[in-house]
Amino acid sequence: MINFFKLLRAVGTLLVVVGCLLVWADSRWASGQAVPPLEPPKWSVGDYWKVECEVYDSGKIVKGPVNPGWRAKQTWLFQVEGMENIQDQPYFVVSIKPQGDNKCPYWFRYWFRETDRHIGRQELHHQSATGGKSRSIGPPVVRKDFPPDAPSPFFADNFPSLPLTTPLFNTDQSLTPFSPRKGISAIYQEVDGTPALNFMSGAEAPLLKKDAPAAPPGNRLVKIIATANKVEQQVWNPGHPWCVYGERAHQGKPSRRYWLVESGRVD
Amino acid sequence: MRTSWIRWAWIVCLLAALVCGSSAAYAGGDSGQVSKKMVWSCWYWPWVDWSDPNLYDYDEALDRYDYLTWIYGYWTYARDWEYENHGPPQNPEGWWGHCHAWCGAAIWEPQPTKSRFVSGVEFRIRDRKGLLVESYNTCADGSSYEIYEELPSPGLFWRYLRDEIKGVDPIHGSKRALIGELYYGEEIWNYPIYKYKVKYTGKQVVSGTITVYVGDDGDPYYADSKKLFSKIFVYQFQDVYLDSSKNPLDSGVWLGSGPYHRPDSIWRPYYADYYTTYVENPELDEDFLFAILY
Numbered sequence: 001m002i003n004f005f006k007l008l009r010a011v012g013t014l015l016v017v018v019g020c021l022l023v024w025a026d027s028r029w030a031s032g033q034a035v036p037p038l039e040p041p042k043w044s045v046g047d048y049w050k051v052e053c054e055v056y057d058s059g060k061i062v063k064g065p066v067n068p069g070w071r072a073k074q075t076w077l078f079q080v081e082g083m084e085n086i087q088d089q090p091y092f093v094v095s096i097k098p099q100g101d102n103k104c105p106y107w108f109r110y111w112f113r114e115t116d117r118h119i120g121r122q123e124l125h126h127q128s129a130t131g132g133k134s135r136s137i138g139p140p141v142v143r144k145d146f147p148p149d150a151p152s153p154f155f156a157d158n159f160p161s162l163p164l165t166t167p168l169f170n171t172d173q174s175l176t177p178f179s180p181r182k183g184i185s186a187i188y189q190e191v192d193g194t195p196a197l198n199f200m201s202g203a204e205a206p207l208l209k210k211d212a213p214a215a216p217p218g219n220r221l222v223k224i225i226a227t228a229n230k231v232e233q234q235v236w237n238p239g240h241p242w243c244v245y246g247e248r249a250h251q252g253k254p255s256r257r258y259w260l261v262e263s264g265r266v267d
Numbered sequence: 268m269r270t271s272w273i274r275w276a277w278i279v280c281l282l283a284a285l286v287c288g289s290s291a292a293y294a295g296g297d298s299g300q301v302s303k304k305m306v307w308s309c310w311y312w313p314w315v316d317w318s319d320p321n322l323y324d325y326d327e328a329l330d331r332y333d334y335l336t337w338i339y340g341y342w343t344y345a346r347d348w349e350y351e352n353h354g355p356p357q358n359p360e361g362w363w364g365h366c367h368a369w370c371g372a373a374i375w376e377p378q379p380t381k382s383r384f385v386s387g388v389e390f391r392i393r394d395r396k397g398l399l400v401e402s403y404n405t406c407a408d409g410s411s412y413e414i415y416e417e418l419p420s421p422g423l424f425w426r427y428l429r430d431e432i433k434g435v436d437p438i439h440g441s442k443r444a445l446i447g448e449l450y451y452g453e454e455i456w457n458y459p460i461y462k463y464k465v466k467y468t469g470k471q472v473v474s475g476t477i478t479v480y481v482g483d484d485g486d487p488y489y490a491d492s493k494k495l496f497s498k499i500f501v502y503q504f505q506d507v508y509l510d511s512s513k514n515p516l517d518s519g520v521w522l523g524s525g526p527y528h529r530p531d532s533i534w535r536p537y538y539a540d541y542y543t544t545y546v547e548n549p550e551l552d553e554d555f556l557f558a559i560l561y
Contacts, residue, residue, distance in 0.1 A: 057409025058417060060532060061448055063314075063363040063455045071409035103411045105540045124438065127540070133561055137375070137538050138439035157423075158438060160415050184426055185517040228420060228517035250417070 038191050038220055040117050040169035041241045043092050046265050048079040049241045050099065053163045053258035070257075074161045075099040078242065079266070081109070086121060087148055090114045096162070108162070116170045118151035152178035153189045153224050155232065163246060163258035165232045167191070167222045185227040192221040219244075295473065297425070297513070299433025300462035301442045303495050306482045307378035309369045309396050310490040314359035320393075320487055322365070323350035328390070328397035329548075335388045336555060345550035349401075352548075366457040369484055370446040371403035371536050371545065372396075373459045376560075380493050385558050393490035395560055402556060404547040406536035407457075411545070413438060414445065414535040421504030421519035425477055427533055428463040429514065447479065448532040449500055451525075458482060458498065460533075467507075474505035474519075479530075502529055 052073045059068040081093045091111040098104040111121035124142040146152075154166040167189055168178075178187045218239060224232045234246035240260055247257040312322045320327055329346040336343040350356070353365070379395035390398070405411075414431075416423055427445060429435050434442040450456040458481035467475030483489065483496045507519035521529035539545050542556035 055409050055412070059409075060417065061407040061455065061457065061534060062367050063365075074410055103539075103544060104413075104537055106537070124440075126439070133540065133542060133557065137443075138437075138441050142438070142440035144436070157416065158414050160412055161410060184423060226517070228423065 037172050038167060038169045038222060038236065039238050040115075041236070041238065043080050043094075043112075043241055044265075045080050045082055045092075046267055047241055047263070048077060048266055049263035050261050051076050051078065051163050051242060051258050052261050053161050053256060055161045055256045056254045058253075072101065074102045074104070075261075076102065076162060083114075084111065086111060086113075086145075089120075089148060091120055096164070102161075104159075104161075110164070112166070113148070113151070116151055116168050117166055118148070118168060119146060119154045119166060120148050121145050150178075153187050155187050155224055155226055155230075157184055160256055163256070165224055165234070165246065165248070167224060167234065167236070185230075187227075188225040190223040190225070192223070295467050295469075295513075297429060297433070297465040297467075298463060299429065299442075300480070301432055301444050303461065304378070305442075306373050306444050306459040306461045306495065307396070308482045308489040308492065308494070308496040309373065309400060309484050310393075310487045311364035311366045311369065311484040312397060312400060312490075313361065313364040314353050314355070314357060315361050315363070316355050318361065320490075321349075321354065322397050322401060323347075323354050328394040328401070331388055331390060331394055332398065332551070332555065332559070335385055335559070336552070338386050338388065343550040343552070345548055348548050348550050353404075362454050362456070365400050365404065366455070366484055367407040367446075367448075368403040368545075369400045370457045370459050371406035371539075372399040373482055374444040374446060374535065375403075375538050378493065379560070383559060390559050391491070392493070396490050398551075398556060398559060401546070401548055402542045402551065402560075403536070403539065403545045406539070406545040407534065411536045412534055413537050414533060416534070417532045419530060419533055420507075420517050421477065421502070421521055422507040422515040423517040424502075424530055424533060425463075425465055425507065425515040426517070428460070428465075428477070428479070431535075432460065432463055435514070443535070446534050447481065447500075447530050448534070449479075449481070449527070449530050451527070451529050451531045454526070455531075458484075461495075471509055473507050473509060475503075477502045477504060500527060500530075 052075050054070045054073050057068060057071050075098070077097045077099050079095050081095050084091055084093050091113050093109060093111055095107065095109050097107040105127050107125045107127065109123040109125065110119055112118070113120055122144050126138055126140055151168055153168045154164060156164060178189070218237050220236045222234045222236055229251045230248065232246060232248045234243040236243045241263050242260050245259045248255045310320070322329055323346050324330070329349050332345050333343050376399050379392050379399070382389055382391045383395065414427065416427070419427070431437050431443050431445050437443060445460045446457055447460045448455055448457050460479050460481050462480035464478045465475060467473040478499060478501045481498050481500065483498045486496070489496050503522040504519050505522060508516045510516060536545070541553055542560060543551065543553045
């Protein structure tokens with residue numbers, strides 16, 4: 001008789017555990033279904049936008065009384081220059097140039113696939129003789145291609161003040177690593193339909209309206225995670241050509257933040 | 268008895284052969300270097316007055332610069348500014364100096380290899396190096412990096428060495444030296460890295476050593492010399508993942524302890540297309556620097 005009760009209790013416990021698992025799995029499935037794929041921004045040739053970026057400097061490179069903190073804003077001008085095909089697939093060609101006090105002596109061109117904004121090609125352009133002492137530091141244009149058959153969010157480690165991290169749009173791949181081919185680490189991407197705007201304090205982000213009672217409709221929070229404890233969070237809105245706000249943290253410490261300040265069209 | 272001894276010897280030999288054979292089968296290496304002409308040695312031009320020479324000393328680079336501008340009818344105070352801002356009034360510690368600025372200049376600018384007379388004022392090799400160093404003083408202020416990784420993993424460190432110094436995937440399309448802040452702790456010691464060697468065991472997950480060769484700034488004589496004086500740092504690591512092309516991924520851990528068991532940061536500023544792009548000393552002028560340095 002005792003054995004029968006023990007058995008009954010064991011079966012009951014098992015049923016409770018299985019029930020909980022089913023509820024959890026159902027909620028995961030339901031939440032997964034509730035979040036549609038991220039819609040790509042609407043671009044056309046002639047569109048431009050400006051992004052400001054601040055980099056956090058820990059003051060660990062310079063000897064002397066250097067205080068850690070956010071350094072001067074660097075402005076970048078993005079412009080959709082045209083459309084080109086790579087392996088029969090249409091790509092937007094976007095130039096990115098330093099503006100104002102930005103000391104970057106180079107400019108860039110990126111090819112974004114129309115369907116999902118996968119970056120298929122990049123070019124670094126060495127400016128020709130802007131300064132009196134300019135000399136050749138490499139070929140005029142350095143081009144790199146990325147495989148179109150392995151689309152991935154774009155997450156670069158170099159050029160920390162260039163805010164170019166780009167999610168992959170129109171994909172439902174989540175919590176599955178994208179291939180590290182041509183990259184330094186595997187990349188994960190998460191998309192949330194109802195962003196909880198818990199960002200760094202003190203950041204300027206004129207279009208984010210994070211102090212408003214309700215986030216602007218259509219805001220999507222995108223989290224791009226590299227395996228080396230680097231996390232980039234961005235807020236995308238279909239009404240804007242680029243993320244309205246983004247920030248990167250490395251091992252939990254802030255490393256950069258950026259925001260959209262202007263957009264328009266050049267005819 | 269004799270048979271037993273021989274049997275044991277055979278077993279020991281067999282085990283030794285197995286161990287050696289297996290490690291040899293999985294041993295690997297990687298190395299790269301840029302031309303030694305692409306970096307140069309210097310002196311770190313300390314801020315303290317008890318370690319000479321200093322950039323603010325009589326008859327050193329900034330004093331000669333002020334004399335040159337005086338000949339042209341200008342009164343500049345580059346030497347005074349240096350003393351006030353990069354000198355004793357700042358209560359510096361002995362290790363404070365210009366190593367970050369030297370590194371920026373040493374990886375981007377050709378080494379001055381001879382004296383130059385400008386309007387009768389001689390600028391020796393050490394003066395021209397000193398002015399180049401001074402002209403890169405704000406290159407590490409945080410807003411002008413093309414590479415910056417704080418506390419890089421062994422895999423990431425190796426990857427940058429491989430991409431930039433070996434030239435596997437360099438940012439500028441050709442090999443270029445990197446800068447390492449190689450003191451893990453409060454003090455800061457930057458060096459231009461021009462060569463590396465990696466030895467490892469394993470196939471997909473590897474462990475081993477990374478040796479880096481850097482230009483040195485630890486002796487005043489280096490400022491006068493055209494020779495590259497080197498230092499070597501050796502790091503031990505384990506558990507770095509390699510991709511199918513044997514490129515290291517951002518992974519692994521450093522072994523050991525103390526200030527030299529791992530690099531603190533790797534970085535590189537943008538190239539400066541003007542001599543005053545990164546200048547902090549407001550007395551320095553593009554045209555005069557151009558005449559002395561270009």
